[in-house]
Amino acid sequence: MPLIEFTDKGLYCAQGRFYIDPWRPVDKAVITHAHSDHARAGSGSYLCHRLTVPLLELRLGPEAALAGSAPGGLYQGVEWGEAVYLDGVRVSLHPAGHVIGSSQVRVEYQGEVWVVSGDYKTEDDGISGAFEPLRCNVFITESTFGLPIYHWDPQPVLFDSLQNWVADNRARDKTSVLIAYSLGKAQRVLLGLEPTGVEVYVHGAIWNVHQTLVAAGVALPPVQRVLPDMPKEWFRGKAVIAPPSAESSSWMRRFPAYAMGICSGWMQVRGNVRRRNADAGFAMSDHADWKGLLGAIEATGAEKVFVTHGFQAALSRYLNEKGIEAAEVRTEYGEDEEGGEPAEAGGGTEDAGNA
Numbered sequence: 001m002p003l004i005e006f007t008d009k010g011l012y013c014a015q016g017r018f019y020i021d022p023w024r025p026v027d028k029a030v031i032t033h034a035h036s037d038h039a040r041a042g043s044g045s046y047l048c049h050r051l052t053v054p055l056l057e058l059r060l061g062p063e064a065a066l067a068g069s070a071p072g073g074l075y076q077g078v079e080w081g082e083a084v085y086l087d088g089v090r091v092s093l094h095p096a097g098h099v100i101g102s103s104q105v106r107v108e109y110q111g112e113v114w115v116v117s118g119d120y121k122t123e124d125d126g127i128s129g130a131f132e133p134l135r136c137n138v139f140i141t142e143s144t145f146g147l148p149i150y151h152w153d154p155q156p157v158l159f160d161s162l163q164n165w166v167a168d169n170r171a172r173d174k175t176s177v178l179i180a181y182s183l184g185k186a187q188r189v190l191l192g193l194e195p196t197g198v199e200v201y202v203h204g205a206i207w208n209v210h211q212t213l214v215a216a217g218v219a220l221p222p223v224q225r226v227l228p229d230m231p232k233e234w235f236r237g238k239a240v241i242a243p244p245s246a247e248s249s250s251w252m253r254r255f256p257a258y259a260m261g262i263c264s265g266w267m268q269v270r271g272n273v274r275r276r277n278a279d280a281g282f283a284m285s286d287h288a289d290w291k292g293l294l295g296a297i298e299a300t301g302a303e304k305v306f307v308t309h310g311f312q313a314a315l316s317r318y319l320n321e322k323g324i325e326a327a328e329v330r331t332e333y334g335e336d337e338e339g340g341e342p343a344e345a346g347g348g349t350e351d352a353g354n355a
Contacts, residue, residue, distance in 0.1 A: 003107060003114045004140070006306075006329050011116060011140070015109050016089030018047075020116050023332040030091060032118025033102035034059060034183060037333050047084065049093050050077030051101035054216045055183065058208060080129070095129035096120040098286050099184035100218060106134055114138045115300060119333075121285065122292035125155060125188055127218070131288075133299035141297060143310035144287040144334055150268055152289045158282060159192035165261060165280050166196055166239055175235045175258035179278075182206040182243050184286040185263050187213070187220060189241055194221045201226045201235065203242040203251070232256045247276075265289075297324070309334035 005012045010022030018028040025042030032038050032048075034055035039046070041060045048056065053075045078084060080103065084091045093103035098119040105116040115136040124130040152158070162178075169176040176198070180186045182205045193200055200223045202210065207225040214220055226240065235255050246252060247260075262278045265285025273281035288296060293315065297305055305326040307316040312328040319326035 003109055003112055003138070004116065006331075010331075013086075013089060013107055013109075016086035016091065016107070018086050018089075018091075019043075020105050020107075021118065021333070028086070030105055031056070032096065032105060032116065033099055035099070035119070038118060045074055045076065047076045047078065047091070049101045049103045050079060051213075051216055051218065052103075053077040054212050055101060055209070058212050080132075094132045094134055097122060097124065097128050097131035100128050100187060100213060102128060104132070104134060106136070112137050114140070115302075116140045117142060117296070119144070119287055120296065121288045122296055123152065123155060125286075126191060127187055127220075128184070128286075131296065133296060135301050137302060138304045138306065139297060139300040139302035140306045140308060140329070141293065141315075142287065142333070143293065143307050143312045143315040145265055145285065145289050146293055146307070146311035146315035148290045150265065150285075150289045151291065152265070152268075152283060152285060155188075158284055162189070162192045162261075162282055163196050165259075165282075166193065166198055169259050170198065170237045173236050173257070175237070175255045176239045177252070177255065177258045177260045178239065178241050178263055178282075179244055179247050179260065180206075180241055180263040180284075182209045185284060186210070186241050186243075188284060188286075189263060190221045190223065193239055196239075199224070199238045201238060201240045203240075203246055205243050205245075206241055226254070228254075230254070 009019060009024040009026055011020040018030055019026045020030045021032050021038040022029050023040055027044040029043040030047045034052050039056055046056060056075055078093060080094050081092055090108040092106045094106055096102040096104045096118050098121055104118060107114045113136040115134045117140060119142050120131055122131045166176045178189055180189045186206045202223045202225060210223055233256060259279040261280035261282055262276055263282045263284040265283055266272050267281030268283040305319055305324055306329045307326055308329050308331045316326040316328050
């Protein structure tokens with residue numbers, strides 16, 4: 001019996017009687033990160049990194065015992081590298097570098113080691129934790145950008161282009177509206193904007209995530225929430241960060257003349273900027289690019305690789321050609337572009353995408 005099975009509820013470890021990022025309610029869930037395609041409501045208990053706990057509380061409610069869950073459901077937060085034993089199976093979480101609190105799940109039983117990567121990126125963004133390569137027998141990897149055309153500029157280069165764009169807009173008395181997912185991308189954009197000294201305003205969904213992270217002890221640059229009574233002229237020369245759900249909504253009408261920039265790995269393809277009717281595109285992704293995926297896989301020394309959501313056919317075929325046994329696995333991750341994001345408290349659900 002394999003250490004982890006692929007079932008209709010998600011990745012299942014029968015020996016430890018737990019699921020990893022299940023997409024159906026289960027008794028015991030181990031969660032890689034708080035994006036909505038990996039962390040869903042209804043399970044009896046949730047084990048995750050300590051910084052993911054407040055994000056799950058924001059998304060799923062202050063208690064895990066929601067409709068359909070077992071009585072007494074709860075969140076358990078652990079540190080990276082801290083071992084937890086589930087029915088004799090050793091489970092530990094390790095930095096995935098995807099978003100704040102994101103983890104790979106290392107599962108060990110009777111000398112065999114499997115690693116479930118969840119979503120990950122290999123460049124250290126300064127806030128999400130540096131990706132930790134883990135030696136294992138079997139590695140389960142995402143493949144969101146599993147094609148050679150995807151190659152990210154180093155973060156300093158990306159931030160430089162972002163800062164220059166905002167400075168140009170300020171010189172023209174324009175508002176810089178940046179479209180970025182509320183968990184992951186928005187925090188990186190804030191870091192990129194900090195050296196400019198520009199005042200940053202955020203959509204309510206991003207405000208709620210920001211406040212949650214700051215309350216949990218994460219150091220982030222200050223922001224102000226966009227409020228309905230703020231006059232249009234207030235935003236001239238300033239920066240606004242909004243989620244994709246606001247992109248074509250009436251919410252955008254509250255700003256004067258503005259330029260819109262989209263922060264997404266899909267902006268690597270120039271035509272996508274035009275199709276989104278944006279003024280600029282910044283290829284900022286919280287996922288590994290092609291070289292990052294290959295480097296991470298090689299570093300594991302895995303005898304077999306299972307490839308999940310994204311360009312899994314292309315990546316698994318390439319790995320097999322290179323002598324690494326690989327197979328595709330269909331999951332319910334990455335349903336909308338790159339992942340998911342929290343809903344705005346007191347409002348509707350934001351887009352379940354994380355480009």
